[in-house]
Amino acid sequence: MTKPPNPQRRSQKSRDAILTAALELCGEEGYGRMTIEGIAARAGVSKKTIYRWWPSKGAVVLEALHEAADTVAPHPDTGDFAADMRTQMATVIRFLSPPSHAPLAGLVADALRDPELAEQMRERLVRPRIEAFGQRMRRAQEQGQLHPDADLDVALDLFYGPLYHRLVLHLGLPEPAYLDTLIEHVIRALDPGHGRT
Amino acid sequence: MTKPPNPQRRSQKSRDAILTAALELCGEEGYGRMTIEGIAARAGVSKKTIYRWWPSKGAVVLEALHEAADTVAPHPDTGDFAADMRTQMATVIRFLSPPSHAPLAGLVADALRDPELAEQMRERLVRPRIEAFGQRMRRAQEQGQLHPDADLDVALDLFYGPLYHRLVLHLGLPEPAYLDTLIEHVIRALDPGHGRT
DNA sequence: CGCCAACGACACGGCACGTGTCGTGGCCTT
């Protein structure tokens, strides 16, 4: 149909301006109220240029987040698995809480209606972070801080499920003290030997 | 501002037609593509009549779900807590999976951008079901199937968190076998003594 | 039975979408 443009000729300046403008506007007026036209205006860019490289508002925000989030929310490894999970999950909670939750929450909302966007989000944002969690978890197992038979999928569900559950049902995200309780429970759940010998 | 209409004079027929049309269209073309104008046309109703009684598409779907879901997803009590949780969660999973997930997923998506709608959803759809879960859980504690000190908030997070986590990150909802594993883990997590004395 | 408000119908302005067109300018080739 429409011939795809040549990426080599792409203007890096326009690209950066668009991604920056998207994140700024997202914070200022909210994901839902932000429009492609608004992003174009803020970035000093033609609407056409946005549509040339991205199929939707969600795709722009996804790429902006992908770029911005590479440095954030790493899995620390101090040798204390529970403490490291506490640190990492607290960071995630910050990204899911006001005032900084707009881009991620908006993207999640759009992805619930756009399967294409959902796949992009899963593969580019979610999957790498699951991988990072998996690596940290395996180290904890090697160091004997977590039962060697603990299941990665179950661990992922039990650690991060409560966060998204509370986000989408608007039940309020965990306070630090409650987060500790949660982590304690999950680590116990992952120990099938449950103390007996 | 605009004087509120008199509920006594409200046409029950129009109301029912609107709610029915909303759920039907939701299933046929998806929540996102469904429009207020489409609902009005299908219901044989003026757009004005919808705007007179509901502030948004989300509010209509919320009320439709509220009405339809009163009978579904009850918490059975056969005396076997784990089995009952399996039954109930499998029902929830059906509501979160294609092809019937459109209304709920769409509502969740809209609520992420509309605080008013989010509050309505929490109070009218979510809160009553949390309450029902709490009652079933307390009976399990009385019958010794669950540790008496088990925390209701933690239990809610660990049981249902994985479902919504997987829904919004598009990781695929649990299969029956995996659901069993999950429930087993959660019940273990909720037992703080877990075997040691 | 009479009133009055909720109703269906329809038209309206507004907004953002996504596309098309055009002239410009920067980079790559030669």
Added chain:
DNA sequence: AAGGCCACGACACGTGCCGTGTCGTTGGCG
């Protein structure tokens, strides 16, 4: 150094839905 290609910014356009306003009609309450 000259030429061509093509992404760019600008702008205009048709479309679809929004949310509101208006106007008879109708059905239920007092």
